[in-house]
Amino acid sequence: MGFLRQVWVVTMKDLRAEIRTKEAINASLAFSIVILLLFSFAFDPTDETMRGLSGGLLWIVFAFAGTLMLNRSFARELPNDCLDALVAAPIPTSALFLGKCLANYVLVLAVELVSLPVFGIFYNVHWARQIPELLLVLMLGSWALTVIGTIFSALTVNIKLREVMLPMLTYPILIPALMSAMQLTTALVGGTPINSDTIDSLKMLVGFDVIFTAVSLVLVETVLVG
Amino acid sequence: MSGALFSFFGSGAPIAMAAAVVALVASVVFLRTRNFLYDALALAATQAGFVLLAAALAAAVIWTHATARSWWQWDTRLTTALLCGLVYAAYLMLRRAIEEPTERATSAAVVSIFAFLDAPLAAIAIAWWRARRALPPEGAAPPGWSATAGVPAFAMLLAAVAMTVILLRREERRRALDAERRAALTL
Amino acid sequence: MSAVAVEDVWKFYGDYPALRDVRLEAAPGSCLALIGRNGAGKTTLLRIIAGFSKAQRGKIKIHGADPRETETRRQLGFLGHGIAVYDELSALENLTLYGKLYNLKDPHQSALEWLERTGLERVRNGLVREFSRGMRQRLAVARAFLHEPSVLLLDEPFTALDDRAIAVLQRLLREALAAGKTIVMSTHQLREALELATHVALLSRGQLAYHGACTPEMVADPGYIYARYGEA
Numbered sequence: 133m134g135f136l137r138q139v140w141v142v143t144m145k146d147l148r149a150e151i152r153t154k155e156a157i158n159a160s161l162a163f164s165i166v167i168l169l170l171f172s173f174a175f176d177p178t179d180e181t182m183r184g185l186s187g188g189l190l191w192i193v194f195a196f197a198g199t200l201m202l203n204r205s206f207a208r209e210l211p212n213d214c215l216d217a218l219v220a221a222p223i224p225t226s227a228l229f230l231g232k233c234l235a236n237y238v239l240v241l242a243v244e245l246v247s248l249p250v251f252g253i254f255y256n257v258h259w260a261r262q263i264p265e266l267l268l269v270l271m272l273g274s275w276a277l278t279v280i281g282t283i284f285s286a287l288t289v290n291i292k293l294r295e296v297m298l299p300m301l302t303y304p305i306l307i308p309a310l311m312s313a314m315q316l317t318t319a320l321v322g323g324t325p326i327n328s329d330t331i332d333s334l335k336m337l338v339g340f341d342v343i344f345t346a347v348s349l350v351l352v353e354t355v356l357v358g
Numbered sequence: 359m360s361g362a363l364f365s366f367f368g369s370g371a372p373i374a375m376a377a378a379v380v381a382l383v384a385s386v387v388f389l390r391t392r393n394f395l396y397d398a399l400a401l402a403a404t405q406a407g408f409v410l411l412a413a414a415l416a417a418a419v420i421w422t423h424a425t426a427r428s429w430w431q432w433d434t435r436l437t438t439a440l441l442c443g444l445v446y447a448a449y450l451m452l453r454r455a456i457e458e459p460t461e462r463a464t465s466a467a468v469v470s471i472f473a474f475l476d477a478p479l480a481a482i483a484i485a486w487w488r489a490r491r492a493l494p495p496e497g498a499a500p501p502g503w504s505a506t507a508g509v510p511a512f513a514m515l516l517a518a519v520a521m522t523v524i525l526l527r528r529e530e531r532r533r534a535l536d537a538e539r540r541a542a543l544t545l
Numbered sequence: 546m547s548a549v550a551v552e553d554v555w556k557f558y559g560d561y562p563a564l565r566d567v568r569l570e571a572a573p574g575s576c577l578a579l580i581g582r583n584g585a586g587k588t589t590l591l592r593i594i595a596g597f598s599k600a601q602r603g604k605i606k607i608h609g610a611d612p613r614e615t616e617t618r619r620q621l622g623f624l625g626h627g628i629a630v631y632d633e634l635s636a637l638e639n640l641t642l643y644g645k646l647y648n649l650k651d652p653h654q655s656a657l658e659w660l661e662r663t664g665l666e667r668v669r670n671g672l673v674r675e676f677s678r679g680m681r682q683r684l685a686v687a688r689a690f691l692h693e694p695s696v697l698l699l700d701e702p703f704t705a706l707d708d709r710a711i712a713v714l715q716r717l718l719r720e721a722l723a724a725g726k727t728i729v730m731s732t733h734q735l736r737e738a739l740e741l742a743t744h745v746a747l748l749s750r751g752q753l754a755y756h757g758a759c760t761p762e763m764v765a766d767p768g769y770i771y772a773r774y775g776e777a
Contacts, residue, residue: 141645149633213627216597217688221646222618283472287465291455300451301469304444305476308483315490332486340479347475351468354389357613358464358599392601394559459559460601537560544584544750 142231164197187318202281273313367417368502370410377407385467397463402525418500548727554603581748587731622694628685632674647692679707735767
């Protein structure tokens, strides 16, 4: 069976399980809406301030809500020792990892795509002025979040303090990607297409994604088997 | 006098960077050989580097306040150092969270590799971010932070090596004690 | 070539040796009962053989190959303490999933067959979370046997099984042995295990205290082996 087919089997398994129980996605969505609401009480959301804050605010929401979801990624394999069965199955560990990444990616993007209109409503912001480029940034940034979150989810799966350790590890490492995504998002929500000012951030996002996807694929066998 | 003090503590920063390199190499060698000595070395180097970095950051903050009347100016070096400090703090926390020594060493080694790859990306991102923010141009680096030679740097290097050796021995002793405890618990 | 070969395996937790210079073999078609007190290292050894963890020294060979190789994993079946099936999926969905992961020609059909062989065909569309304990255990057995592995690794399989599940498992194991498959089974339940076993290995504090054929004395009095070869 081809590598991609194996990845697909793992992805569909995770998605099917999540869609059936909806535990993580409901929590994630609720969390993101609550934070958006909270921030709107904290700041005075006039159009001027929002222009400068939008990227930062959105990516903080995405990162926090996303981590809730990513925590579940390998943790869902713990009951009944399913992780053992997956590791024992004749698929490369990298296929297992990619399959989970893709499933998480879909779920994280889903939460983000719901949060954007909510953001637009609460803060009265027209966020859709540069839609294709905004979606590109969303996809690149979310992949960074997903890859780092998934590999560390695998790493922390057996730790008691998993819910604490996962954010502690993920957020600092994500900072280069988050900074870039924030800058790009602020510009794009404000209506400025990607230009010489922001192209560097885009390069950073792509570089980050490539480097850490490669490193994760190489190290995942060590993380899961030892 | 106080200038010299700032210089000494500040030189801890480049030494901490060297310690991070040592930790990375030790982590990679551990993953290849599974020899716990390298795991102990990685831990010791990270701990020593972390202490030196914390001291250097504290000194820099005080120096910044003394010279520029503000505590934190978001200059590239200091911000990157702070971020690296956070990442390595997470490494140290992770080690405490894993009970079984082999698993702990393996997971920590992986995190060490991620941390080391992240540092240059963070430095670049922060430098770009600074440029965008049109903050006042960076003043001189705090004393000691850019020194590569000189008495303060050498002194800090010796301190780092001494700390690493002490911490390494401590980790080796801890591991031996853990083994004895496990043996005692087996019926 | 032996089906399972454990060559000079050492496993350390830090500096503590959980397994010390363990060397044993299981020929194809044999059933090796791995016995020993709690904490002797049976589960550790089985997990290393299955490829879930790595020995620091020594090698494992399954039909001459490393257990982590993809082809080798296809030939291994593992039944551990956990049932390794997903609560949120149905019995049929679970087995079909594993069928796909093991690259079976017709995962759906194989899943249906094995549900029947373990007596679960009536509840095939039920979610596992609603199953009784005995049903969950039988599903775990179906999962382990689904891809017709040539080497079966079982960690205390008879513990916490109800009568029906024990009967199913014993029948399947006998059929597997008759078909030339190899079984390595760690166990406390000496009686059930020794009925099937052709060979016995006694682990004591991480070391192999006895490794040889299963004799009639052992079957008659399972305590015999502990008395004779005792604690190392």
